[in-house]
Amino acid sequence: MTDDSKYKTVQGLVRGLDVLYALNRLDGGASIADLSSQTGLHRTTVRRLLETLIGEGYVRRSESYESYWLERRVRDLSEGYRDEQWISSLAAPCSANCCRRCSGPPT
Template sequence: MSESSYHSVRGLERGLAVLRAVNALGHATSVEVASHTGLPRPTVHRLLETLRTEGFLRRSGLRDPYRLTLKVKSLSGGYKDEDWITEIADVVLAELFDEVVWPTDIATFENEGMVIRSTTHTRSPLSIERSWVGRQLPMLSTAVGWTYLAFTPAKERHAILERIGAMAGPDQDKVRDPEAVRKTLATTRRRGYGTRQREFMPKTSSIAVPIMNGTHVLGCINIIWIDSAMTFDVATRRYLPLLRQAATRIEVAYAERVAV
């Protein structure tokens, strides 16, 4: 083996070590990765930026930690970014719609907000808000946002709230009352689902449950209804069990898929 080939292989080994470190830590700065791997910090920084440029890591700002993206799954079994949605969740969502008729969404976290990945708004005759795939929703004004924050690991939750507080947007005022945020998150975790009553989308309310893979929140699934048609308590009693069943079906199918 030539010296240049040896250095290339060594670079690959270091790159994989950095990727494994971010995976183990959940999210990490270059200092944390260097400490975890024992590699020099300048080397770690270059590798992290290379992995970010290639789409395997993401970060929101220069001072923010690095996180894995779903593109990492493409290294195993041909997994693509939203395969679990198109192959698993879309089917479950369609079947759920047949039971509830009210519009439902599946949303995942991205760039300090929840992004709608699949929806039945366009099919539902009861929808008054034409939500669409790719639309970004705020974290602290939506059922899916509260749900994601409540069930994601504490370290990630704190990092998200810090970034929300540093950005202009609909959630900034709420972040300034950390005690109220803490109480809402505690209530959401205790009851197992998030809520929204008229806020963000007037005349409607919603509830959402998490879709979990171990301690990782894959996404959240919600149902939205018109307040004048049904009280919040009635809607929750009627539809929460169906949402939970749908989330469980997705979780089981996802676990089976990634185990292959």
């Protein structure tokens, strides 16, 4: 959460994203123990998050291996992102600062 935000961070969302990120980093099927170790979350929490992610179509469970895998829907999360956008996110603070300095004091 940034200092200028007036809203509290939704910890459940942060934890769910942590599980997705860990599953992605493990590059293949991962067990609850693997994900718990990677995220620092309790196994019960990881299991609940995985069940939610399965219900939403982001993760699938392999019964034969007791492992969890990312589903194609995860790719949909990046559909609206464009590589060029990182430039504007980096340049915006510098540009705003430059505009303040160039405009001078109000007359």
